[in-house]
Amino acid sequence: xxxxxxxxxxxxxxxxxxxxxxxxxxxxxxxxxxxxxxxxxxxxxxxxxxxxxxxxxxxxxxxxxxxxxxxxxxxxxxxxxxxxxxxxxxxxxxxxxxxxxxxxxxxxxxxxxxxxxxxxxxxxxxxxxxxxxxxxxxxxxxxxxxxxxxxxxxxxxxxxxxxxxxxxxxxxxxxxxxxxxxxxxxxxxxxxxxxxxxxxxxxxxxxxxxxxxxxxxxxxxxxxxxxxxxxxxxxxxxxxxxxxxxxxxxxxxxxxxxxxxxxxxxxxxxxxxxxxxxxxxxxxxxxxxxxxxxxxxxxxxxxxxxxxxxxxxxxxxxxxxxxxxxxxxxxxxxxxxxxxxxxxxxxxxxxxxxxxxxxxxxxxxxxxxxxxxxxxxxxxxxxxxxxxxxxxxxxxxxxxxxxxxxxxxxxxxxxxxxxxxxxxxxxxxxxxxxxxxxxxxxxxxxxxxxxxxxxxxxxxxxxxxxxxxxxxxxx
Amino acid sequence: xxxxxxxxxxxxxxxxxxxxxxxxxxxxxxxxxxxxxxxxxxxxxxxxxxxxxxxxxxxxxxxxxxxxxxxxxxxxxxxxxxxxxxxxxxxxxxxxxxxxxxxxxxxxxxxxxxxxxxxxxxxxxxxxxxxxxxxxxxxxxxxxxxxxxxxxxxxxxxxxxxxxxxxxxxxxxxxxxxxxxxxxxxxxxxx
Amino acid sequence: xxxxxxxxxxxxxxxxxxxxxxxxxxxxxxxxxxxxxxxxxxxxxxxxxxxxxxxxxxxxxxxxxxxxxxxxxxxxxxxx
Numbered sequence: 001x002x003x004x005x006x007x008x009x010x011x012x013x014x015x016x017x018x019x020x021x022x023x024x025x026x027x028x029x030x031x032x033x034x035x036x037x038x039x040x041x042x043x044x045x046x047x048x049x050x051x052x053x054x055x056x057x058x059x060x061x062x063x064x065x066x067x068x069x070x071x072x073x074x075x076x077x078x079x080x081x082x083x084x085x086x087x088x089x090x091x092x093x094x095x096x097x098x099x100x101x102x103x104x105x106x107x108x109x110x111x112x113x114x115x116x117x118x119x120x121x122x123x124x125x126x127x128x129x130x131x132x133x134x135x136x137x138x139x140x141x142x143x144x145x146x147x148x149x150x151x152x153x154x155x156x157x158x159x160x161x162x163x164x165x166x167x168x169x170x171x172x173x174x175x176x177x178x179x180x181x182x183x184x185x186x187x188x189x190x191x192x193x194x195x196x197x198x199x200x201x202x203x204x205x206x207x208x209x210x211x212x213x214x215x216x217x218x219x220x221x222x223x224x225x226x227x228x229x230x231x232x233x234x235x236x237x238x239x240x241x242x243x244x245x246x247x248x249x250x251x252x253x254x255x256x257x258x259x260x261x262x263x264x265x266x267x268x269x270x271x272x273x274x275x276x277x278x279x280x281x282x283x284x285x286x287x288x289x290x291x292x293x294x295x296x297x298x299x300x301x302x303x304x305x306x307x308x309x310x311x312x313x314x315x316x317x318x319x320x321x322x323x324x325x326x327x328x329x330x331x332x333x334x335x336x337x338x339x340x341x342x343x344x345x346x347x348x349x350x351x352x353x354x355x356x357x358x359x360x361x362x363x364x365x366x367x368x369x370x371x372x373x374x375x376x377x378x379x380x381x382x383x384x385x386x387x388x389x390x391x392x393x394x395x396x397x398x399x400x401x402x403x404x405x406x407x408x409x410x411x412x413x414x415x416x417x418x419x420x421x422x423x424x425x426x427x428x429x430x431x432x433x434x435x436x437x438x439x440x441x442x443x444x445x446x447x448x449x450x451x452x453x454x455x456x457x458x459x460x461x462x463x464x465x466x467x468x469x470x471x472x473x474x475x
Numbered sequence: 476x477x478x479x480x481x482x483x484x485x486x487x488x489x490x491x492x493x494x495x496x497x498x499x500x501x502x503x504x505x506x507x508x509x510x511x512x513x514x515x516x517x518x519x520x521x522x523x524x525x526x527x528x529x530x531x532x533x534x535x536x537x538x539x540x541x542x543x544x545x546x547x548x549x550x551x552x553x554x555x556x557x558x559x560x561x562x563x564x565x566x567x568x569x570x571x572x573x574x575x576x577x578x579x580x581x582x583x584x585x586x587x588x589x590x591x592x593x594x595x596x597x598x599x600x601x602x603x604x605x606x607x608x609x610x611x612x613x614x615x616x617x618x619x620x621x622x623x624x625x626x627x628x629x630x631x632x633x634x635x636x637x638x639x640x641x642x643x644x645x646x647x648x649x650x651x652x653x654x655x656x657x658x659x660x661x662x663x664x665x666x
Numbered sequence: 667x668x669x670x671x672x673x674x675x676x677x678x679x680x681x682x683x684x685x686x687x688x689x690x691x692x693x694x695x696x697x698x699x700x701x702x703x704x705x706x707x708x709x710x711x712x713x714x715x716x717x718x719x720x721x722x723x724x725x726x727x728x729x730x731x732x733x734x735x736x737x738x739x740x741x742x743x744x745x746x
Contacts, residue, residue, distance in 0.1 A: 064531015196562035238705035262541035413550035
C-alpha cells in the first residue's frame with residue numbers, strides 16, 4: 001500500500017538514522033546519567049523513610065532535600081532528556097527529514113545538563129524553590145527552558161520541511177508536546193503567583209500538565225510508532241487514535257486541581273477538575289482499545305522483541321494509571337487516599353511503569369539503528385526487563401495496598417495517628433527492596449549501552465537484522 | 476462517516492471550551508472583589524517559614540485541614556477547614572500533599588510549648604519511639620555542660636544524652652519553632 | 667482578580683485555543699481525508715507493512731507477519 005505521497009530527494013530510513021546519531025545519542029546518554037543519579041537518590045530517600053537516623057547528621061542528605069531532588073532529576077533529567085531524544089528521532093522518521101538544528105541542540109543539551117547539575121547542588125544545599133515539581137531554582141530552569149525552545153524550533157522546522165503530506169498521529173502528539181512544555185515552563189517560572197493558594201493552584205496545574213501534556217504525548221507517540229513497526233501491522237483504527245489525541249488536547253488541561261480536593265480553594269474550581277478527570281476516560285479507553293486490537297494475536301512477536309516487551313508493558317500501565325487517576329479524582333475515593341502512599345505509588349506507575357518503561361523500549365529500538373551496532377547480550381536485556389517490571393509491580397502493590405489501609409485508618413478518628421505510620425513501615429521496606437531491583441535493572445541497561453557505544457566489535461549475540469543497511473554502506 | 480464524526484466532535488469540543496472559559500471568567504471576577512488583607516508577620520516567623528521550606532517539611536506534613544465531615548481532620552483535633560488567609564501570604568506555599576506525619580495547620584494550638592518542638596526536631600524518637608521523622612541535629616549545637624551558663628540544654632531521654640554535654644537550639648531552631656507555634660488557627664490570618 | 671489567577675486562566679485558554687486552532691487547521695488541510703492511509707505512515711519501502719522487525723529473542727525468525735510464526739527463514743527475507 002502506498003504509505004502517503006513521498007516526494008523526490010527523500011532520504012532513506014538508514015540515512016535519516018545516521019544523521020540522527022550524534023544528537024539522539026547525546027540526549028539519551030545524558031538521560032541515562034540522570035537516571036543513575038536519580039536512582040541513587042531514590043534509594044537514599046526510600047531507605048531513610050524506614051531508617052530515619054541513617055546518615056541523619058548530614059543536612060544536605062536529609063529526606064526533605066533528597067526526595068525532591070530525586071523527583072527533579074528524574075523529571076528534568078532522565079525522562080525529559082531521553083524523551084526529547086526519542087521524540088526527535090521519531091519525528092525524523094515520520095516526517096522523513098533529518099533532525100534540524102542538530103548542532104544547536106547538542107549545545108543546548110550541554111547547557112541543560114550543566115543547569116540541572118547546578119540546580120541539584122542548590123537543592124541539596126537548601127536553596128530549593130520549595131514548590132513540588134518546581135524545586136529547581138528559577139535561574140536553573142531558564143536555561144533548561146531555552147534548551148527546550150531550541151528543540152521546539154527544530155521540530156517546527158522539521159514540520160515545515162517535511163517530505164510527507166499527511167501527519168501520523170505520533171507527529172501530532174510530539175508537536176503538541178513541544179509547544180505545550182515550554183508554555184508550561186514559562187508560566188510556572190513567572191513571579192506573579194503571589195498568594196499561597198493561588199500559587200498552590202498554579203503548582204498543581206503545572207505538575208499535572210507536565211505529566212499529561214509533555215510526558216504522556218511522548219510516551220503515546222512512541223507506542224503508536226513501535227507497536228505497528230515491530231509487528232509489521234498498522235494500528236487497528238487510525239481514526240480512533242486521532243480522536244484520542246484531540247480528547248487529550250481538550251480535556252487534560254483542567255485536571256490539575258484535583259490535587260486540591262478538600263483544600264482551601266473554591267469548590268467549583270475543584271469540581272471542574274474532577275469532571276475533566278472523568279472525561280479523560282474517553283481518550284484513555286480509545287488508546288487502550290486501539291493498542292489492544294493491534295497487538296492481539298501477536299503475543300509471540302511481542303515477547304520476542306525487547307522493545308515491545310517494554311512498550312506493551314508501558315502502554316498497559318498507561319491505561320491502568322489513567323483509569324485509576326480518574327477514579328481517584330472522585331470525592332469519595334479521594335477522601336480515603338488523599339495524603340497517603342497510594343498517591344505516591346500512582347505517580348510512579350505513571351512516571352515509571354508508563355514513561356520510563358516506554359523510554360527503555362524506545363532506546364532498545366533506536367540505539368542499534370542509529371549506531372549500527374548490536375546488543376552484546378540477549379540475557380542481560382531480559383534481566384533488565386524482568387528486574388524493572390517486577391520491581392515496579394512490587395512497588396505498586398506494596399504502597400497502594402497499604403495506602404488504602406492507611407487512608408481508611410486516617411479517616412477513622414479512633415485509630416491513633418502513630419498507628420497509621422507504623423502500619424506502613426513493612427511496606428516501605430518492601431518499596432526499598434523493589435528499589436534495589438529497579439536499580440539493578442538500570443545498571444544493566446547502562447552497562448549494555450556502555451558496551452555497545454564504547455566497546456563494539458564483539459561477537460554480537462543478537463541476529464543481524466539490518467544486513468541490508470550494512471551492504472548499502474559497503475558499496 | 477469518520478469525517479462527520481470528527482466534525483461533530485470538534486463542534487462539541489468548541490462548546491465545551493466556551494462553557495469552561497465563560498463560566499470560569501465571570502466567576503473569578505466576582506470572587507476577587509474581596510480586598511487583600513494585610514499581614515504583620517514577625518521576622519522570626521518568616522525566617523522560620525524559610526527554614527521549614529529548606530528542610531522539606533512539606534514532603535511528609537500537610538498544612539491544609541479538610542472540612543468537617545470530609546475525612547477525620549476535625550475529629551482528630553487538627554482544626555477547622557483551612558482558608559486562604561491562614562497562610563499569611565508566606566511564599567512558597569506549603570499546603571503539602573502527604574500525611575506521613577500529622578497535619579500542621581494548627582500545630583501551634585496543639586503543641587504551644589517550645590521545649591516539645593525542640594526535642595521533636597532534635598530527635599523525634601525521643602518523643603515517639605515509632606516516629607519515622609528525620610532528625611535535624613544541625614539546627615542545634617552541642618556544647619560543654621558548663622558553657623553558656625544560664626541556658627538549659629534540651630531535656631533528652633537517657634539514651635540520647637551525651638555525657639558532659641548539653642544540646643542548645645541555634646537561632647535557626649528558634650525561628651523554626653516560632654514559626655511552628657504561629658501555626659494556630661485562632662491567631663493566624665486576619666482580624 | 668489577582669494577576670496570577672488571570673494568567674493561569676488565560677494560559678489554560680491559550681492551550682485549549684491552540685488545540686482548537688490546530689484542530690481546525692488539520693480538518694481543513696485534509697489531514698482527516700484518508701484515515702485508512704494514515705495508518706500506513708510508519709511503513710515504507712525499506713520496512714514495509716507485513717514484515718516484522720526487532721525479533722531479537724526469537725530463535726527462528728519469521729519477519730513476514732502473514733506467515734505462521736514458526737519455521738526457519740533467513741532474517742533478510744525478501745525486502746523491496
